[in-house]
Amino acid sequence: MQSYLGQDYLDQPYQTYADALATNASLFFQIVCHYGETEALKYGPVRLLARAASMAIIFLKVLALQLLTVDMENCLLLLRNAGKALRSIAADRLHVFVPYADFLDAQVEAF
DSSP states (O other), X not given: OBOTTSOBSSOHHHHHHHHXXXXXXXXXXXXXXXXXXXXXXXXXXXXXXXXXXXXXXXXXXXXXXXXXTSOHHHHHHHHHHHHHHHHHTOSSTTSTHHHHHHHHHHHHHHO
8 A cells, every 4th residue: 555655555564563463363363263163162261352352453453454465355254254153152142242243243344
């Protein structure tokens, strides 16, 4: 992404940092999706939700930079699948994972 002056949006060290964030967030959400499919995620601690929430927000911010080295459709698919995994482990519809999964779905759809 270039500014109106023709300068790069991110300098090389920041680009590398943003790429590393996107790669690690993708890996994190792949793990969340895997454990969601095996139903092992429901035995995880609730602090996992806080980590998933902060990682999703950081991930969406990095995706908003429109980095050329990140496949955005794959990343958004990972976020959708993570939302499904979180929704599937909720004990009922009032459980904390359901509103968070709804929030995550809304953010991905708005993206």
